[in-house]
Amino acid sequence: MRRLHGAIRSYAWGSHTVLAELTGRPSPSGRPEAELWLGAHPADPARVDVAGSGESLLDVISADPLGQLGETNASRFGGRLPFLLKVLAAEEPLSLQAHPNSMQAREGFERENADGVPLDSPARNYKDDNHKPELVVALTKFEALAGFRDVRRTVGLLRALGVAELDRCAELLAAQANSSGVRALFTQWITGDEHSATLIGGVVEACQRYLCAEPDGVAGEFAAEAQTALELGSRYPSDPGVLISLLLNRITLEPGEGLFLAAGNLHAYLRGAAVEIMANSDNVLRGGLTPKHVDVPELLKVLDFRPGSMPVVSADSDGRDNKHVYRTPETEFALTRLHLDTSRNCASSSAATLAAGNPRIVLCTAGSTVLLSHCDSLELGAGHAAWLPASNPAVTLAPAQQHAQVFVATIGSG
Incomplete structure (x- = not known):
């Protein structure tokens, strides 16, 4: 057994304090620290203490896959560590995103290779050929959007906000209360048109009215959803992800509770610290709420539009x-x-x-x-x-x- 030193990843949504304090370094950090990677992904492998120096875990495993992984595991996973462990520290919302299944990842990776898209290109969707199911377990209270909500509750939310355009959308969704109806509304909103900015502004104002109308401080049925759309609208005032948030389950995890996300699950982590484990992949297809590369057509290929609740995983x-x-x-x-x-x-x-x-x-x-x-x-x-x-x-x-x-x-x- 050897000490393992993780790789800190700096993204704009990260915290200046959480990872620094967790790892015993000066806080606040000089830049936002979003993720601590503990694994053997080629993009940022952790380092193992070996003979007084740090050696990449990726190199350690490559040099001795049978001893490091075991004979059966080395054979099953081609001599690669099949998982990646992370600590997440979200100070601001992450992008609206989903991950491909195994077949989609292989096809996308091969296609972008054939097209000559460099691995480090910001326009690259597929960084590897692996799928990326993931499990996140809260260290603090952890807020997230994940999975398309039950249609009846979504219709109720859209009607509760009192926006004429949302009322029309609610009627269409109620008439096709299944994955096809969800897909149609999602596609209409995510592709946008010249009226989208007006609708987003109207939704933000409606959410503010909804929250201000709460009697005697008692939260309304959709207070968390309205507050989230309001906050997202203040950060991304013309982003269709603000509208998409109205279609997703709004989830709060208490410390120790988990959330499992299979391939195709649309989600956005909002805030909090958590441990996350996933298949060893960095494939992300984004749909909004980010200055990074967004590829809506590719996202539509991988999304699972089946509506329903997202059960909390209790250990x-x-x-x-x-x-x-x-x-x-x-x-x-x-x-x-x-x-x-x-x-x-x-x-x-x-x-x-x-x-x-x-x-x-x-x-x-x-x-x-x-x-x-x-x-x-x-x-x-x-x-x-x-x-x-x-x-x-x-x-x-x-x-x-x-x-x-x-x-x-x-x-x-x-």
Whole structure:
């Protein structure tokens, strides 16, 4: 086992304080820090402490795929680590986006290669040939838009805002209350016309009226949706993403709660800190709320327009309240959250064991933990991580102080 140093990614929507404070660096940082990458993606691999120096995790795995991943995993995933672990710190909303499935990613990657689009081009949609399902688990209260809302509730929201154009849209959607109706309205709004800016302005004003009309401070049924559209409209006053936000589920995750996003799921993270695990990909198709490259025709090819709720993923407990497993259908990744606490009556809650045989990234997000394996030990404070290759013997985790919260990322079963 070796200490793992993540790569900080700076985007405009990031925080000047969250990642700096988590990793024990001076705060505020000089630039917004949005993501901490802990993985072996070629765009920004983490670095492993090897013989007193830092070596790319990508190179470490490439040099010894059987020892690092295990024979079965190396064969299944072509000698590549199939997941990417991140910490997100969103101070402002991310772009409206979706990710392709495996077939779409392969075809798009090959097509852009054939067209000669450089990998680092801002106009590039497909940075690799992999799909990107993802699971996000909140570290703080975490706000998001995700998935097309149940049509009946969307019709109710559009009518509640009291805008004549939205009333007409509500009638059309109510008459075709399925994915085809959602697709038609989405396409009408995302492609826009000369009247779009006027409609966006009218929606923003309507949201403000709706919020001001709340009696005695009691929030209306659609207060969160109206507040979100109002905030997005102030940042992106002519962006059709403001209208699209009215079609999406508005979700609030409390710390420890998760959200799983399959391919084609339209979403935008709004604010908060979270741990995120995904298939090892950086493919993003954007539809708005960003100064970055937007490709609406390509986005329309991958979107899943089926309306419905987005269930919160609550981790399964092992019964001792220290091990919480987040279940998803994906085979590339699995995520577990550990609560290690010496003050609890149950002695087993103060330690956890990771069996040998699978590669793992261990990330401490609160307190500090000690990893013990035979005669080897490694202490991780908050914001620090470790790489455990498949060939590593079993590892025991215990809190170095009174408590620790630890996330363990590994390859899924199946």
